[in-house]
Amino acid sequence: MMQTTNRVKVLGHNLRQAAIALDQLVNALVGAVLALLHLAGILWRPVGLWWADETISAHCWRWHINGVRSWPRRMVDGVALILGDENHCMESYKSEVEGRQLPPEMR
DSSP, X not given: OHHHXXXXXXXXXXXXXXXXXXXXXXXXXXXXXXXXXXXXXSOOSOOOOOOTTOOHHHHHHHHHHTTSOSHHHHHHHHHHHHTTOTTHHHHHHHHHHHXXXXXXXXX
């Protein structure tokens, strides 16, 4: 029974890491697409810099604290709150800053 429990924990951890990686990929791709649209003259506002190792939630919090826009943070935090996750964007940002997504030996 103990071995099965450990396997389930490992699977859960690895699935969560895959979900975070997908989240980061989507965030980076959105930044790239918006930059292309701006370059093509379709978007008139500059899109700023987007980072590959940043989740959408952390990006929303960074926009919020830098005064860029707050509606994405409110939207993401609203959905997260329905799922029982309070202050999701702020916690995601803090996790990025503190390197909690990294393996312990790299923190």
